[in-house]
Amino acid sequence: MTAPLLADRPPAGPPRPYAFPPLVRLPVAGGEVLAAHLPGQPLAEAVLLLDAGAGRERPGAEGAAGVLLKALEEGTATRDATAYAYAMECLGAQLSTHVDWDRVEVGVSAHVDRLLAAVGLLTEAARTPRLDPADVTRVRDDEAAALRMEWAGPGPRADAALRHALFGDQRPGRPIHGDPRSAAALPVAEVRAYHERWFRQPGVLLVVGDLDRLDLEALGAVAFAGTGAPVPAETGLIGAELASTRRILLIDRPDAVQSTLRLGHLGPHRAHPDHVAVQLAGTVLGGSFTSRLNHLLREVRGFTYGVRGEFAASRRFGRFTVRAAVRADATAAALTDAVGEVVRIRAEGVTEDEVAVARSWRAGQLSVESQTTGAIARLLSSIVVHGLPDDFVVRQRERYLAATPGEVAPAAATHLRPDDLVLVVEGDAARIRADLAGTGLGEIVDVPRLT
């Protein structure tokens, strides 16, 4: 059964006009509301965005932001934890929180008619949490236990080893939530102090939904009532002066049937002028299913269920990372292949075909991924955190579509540094050590098991 039954391949139709929802900026009560209008959308989303990311944590207080976010729902100035949970959940809403290096977010999503009530509860938790020391202690201990659960699986130890190799003793050199041991030792006073110091700023309230049914003034008034002064942004790049030399960090995971690979080096920060070209280089190399890394390690060799590589960028630093889980007996071969692809793209550049797929994919994803209130709120959050213009999404799409191999290849050559790659392998050391030594990729350094 071939040709006669099947039609010829059709061409693409004319592109449909692309538009990002119109944005509204409204100063209210010392803070700012940034809103996107989605007419007819039954759900709405509000996110309180604070410049209080984990980059603010003091040495010895790693994980304070994360524990604080979990402790917000342990009762407020006016109601206990159970009453709070019931009030929020009966609105059909749940508090969602997020912390990264640049920000914390406290958000709710609810039916558009209930958003104001939900934001009232959100604000109550974010601004006036009870933070009873006994409750915070319990939340801290639960967090340590949760980290122990997570660290029992493959991945977190390898991630931590890579971070430390790249950033040393600076804050990004430690995991965002700390590790099970540091979390258990986090002083409760640090958590309370973190709130006192960073949660009084007004911040920005992101609102996404049918703005014809939402009162932005009222939402802002609730979110910013009684807040203090904005906090000055932290500046200066982290890690730019740090060098890494290629070596293999081996973490023993006895009897593992797969090995976890984490390869990385430092990369450009978010505001670097090469950002778009670097993102496309990362896409060609490892950013999608059709990338060179996934093609070779999965589709040709059958070493893995999947491998990805990317340049991640925050305000003050960036890095390039490759992640995969590969079958144990193929560990050394997979590592050699992965490093080989980094070397090759740097030396040989990229083809027009590859860039065509990468730019269409990244541009198209902006349409495909912008259908939900949550996804649009994440884009608004980036606009605020990185100081981007209101028409950023439309412009970003145009820049992707205009990119050429002439920009992408030099970005790959400049920002990929195979000789600086730290190669972390978490697997059954007894089984894979000799093969790893045989790759000649670098000295093997054993990383002691932390917990």
Add this chain to the structure above:
Amino acid sequence: MTGYPWPIETDTLDNGLRVIVSEDHRAPVVGVNLWYDVGSRHEPAGQTGFAHLFEHLMFEGSAQVGKTEHMKLVQGSGGSLNATTNPDRTNYFESVPAEHLPLMLWLEADRMGGLVPALTQETLDNQREVVKNERRQRYEDQPYGDFWLRLLPLMYPPGHPYHHATIGEMADLNAADLVTFQNFHRRYYVPHNAVLTVVGDTTPDEVFKLARQYFGGIPRGADIPPAPAGRDLSPAGPPRREDVVADVPAARVYLAVATAPFGSADYDVASVLAGVLATGRGSRLYQRLAEGRRLAQPDYLAAYGVDLAHAPAPLILSATARDGVGADELEAGLVDVVDELVRDGVADDEVARVQALMTTSWWRQMETVAGRADALSRYATQFGDPRLAGTRLPARLAVTAAQVSALAAAVLAADRRLTIRYLPEKERP
């Protein structure tokens, strides 16, 4: 009230392919979704994992699409794509900027009508390795990762279509041969066994015309022998339980029962029951075990139904011990909560809380063209009419506390429970 306030148009091609269109021009994207009514429930002994391995082969080229070209064409159109296999069915889906709709339908048609000539031993060998890596990554190398593999044979007897897990056994995967997969495609990947749904920035006329153009020439295929029947589960025997001593960071207790098939009135009641038990901080398990007696870790409490439609579906509860709490103590605490529910039932405000959360979660699922397309394909495949998708939310909102109490008493009775416990080495009995 309906849970699906968008238009739905349907058509059936001469070869039996059912086509569903739901027009919505709010974003310049379309979701394309195909359900094939074949899953691991159709697999005979010795061929476990074949439906899922076959799903992988569908991405490796067809009559007019070279190896690796499928993914490249979709991603080169700015699209997202994936596929999943479960015991009931296999689904394939893409979300793309709307101008690429014809290409997506053409790609789906080419692999429906022209996969067999492109299927090679090399591709099979490669994807077999990929799937074995998937099994290692998801089930073997994760603490508690093999729970689902252990649950199914305890809950469903040998010969039952849900007795084995979709991922399959390594030995069966190793023995898979090319001819079996060629025959698998000829039998199941035929127009009358599929539903095609398109949601988004298009019109019914455009989709019906394209569907005829690309799928119309594919022969209907032969009638398909039914999967083994599974609706009548044998009556519960003695309480079934299993202790697993493993390298896990804390003791965990799973308690599971079979309830009712997805789509039935009782399944809706069971969904509300699951929410009362463990959705949110206001839930029973959170209030009693994370707060209250503090036996369980708050981040690892769960109660959920698995949405299988061809036999009474599992309802699964789980709790993971806090430091210093043993498996016996944790299990006793979990059993107390369940016993209390069976004995005293649930209150109106607990049900109202869950229904509010369910409403939000339903609309979140309907936010994307992909979410809506999958729902329409599901209701057309499993219940014969995509419009029934709109009945699910109202049906769940109509559930009463009395119904939840009655169902809890019936399905969570002590002699129907199945228990699987993971014990860290130090708790080895």
